[in-house]
Amino acid sequence: MTKLSLGSHPYMLGFEDLERLLERNAKSGNEGYPPFNIEQTSQNSYRITLAVAGFAENDLSITLEDRQLVIRGRQSDEYEGRIFLHRGIAARQFQRSFVLADGVEVGEAIMENGLLHVDLTRAAPEAVVQRINIRKG
Structure with a gap:
């Protein structure tokens, strides 16, 4: 049995870029740190919350690169010279990536009580009906 991808499915035309974007996101090293939530805050808005x-x-840095929201964290090394008897609080860098659909825009980012909130909005798509004329060849 042949595995079909978005780009090779006969009814899905023009999705090659989306498939490449999904593959790149899968390889980006998203692991379980930091934990995050994604919630739908209204019919056309979302909020990503990371525990940071x-x-x-x-x-922290937040960038939008080719429809991919990338959130990176890197703490400064302020612990130099300190002696820890136990170090259970993670102090490592991270990168989280989220693929955004066309029309989804990044709003504001807010830090609150150790949580980073990133708000997203999606423009309501317009219903477009286009009639294609048939001419004789």
């Missing part, structure tokens, strides 16, 4: 305890605003 210990990170300051300056330790």
Whole structure:
């Protein structure tokens, strides 16, 4: 049995870029850290919330790269010279990527009580009906 992909499915035309974007996101190293939630806040808006305890605003960056929302965190090494008897609080860098559909725009980002909230909105698509004329060849 042959595996069909979006780009090779006979009824899905023009989705090759989306397939490449999904493959790139799968290889981006998204692991379980930091934990996150995605909630739908209205019919056309979403909120991504990441648990980033210990990170300051300056330790985080949010970029939009080719329909891919990338959130990175890297803490400064302020623990140099300190002796820990137990170190259970993670102080590592991370990268989280989310693929955004066409029409989804990134709104504001808010830090609150160790949580990073990123708001997204989706423009309501217009219903378009186009009539194609048939000419004799």
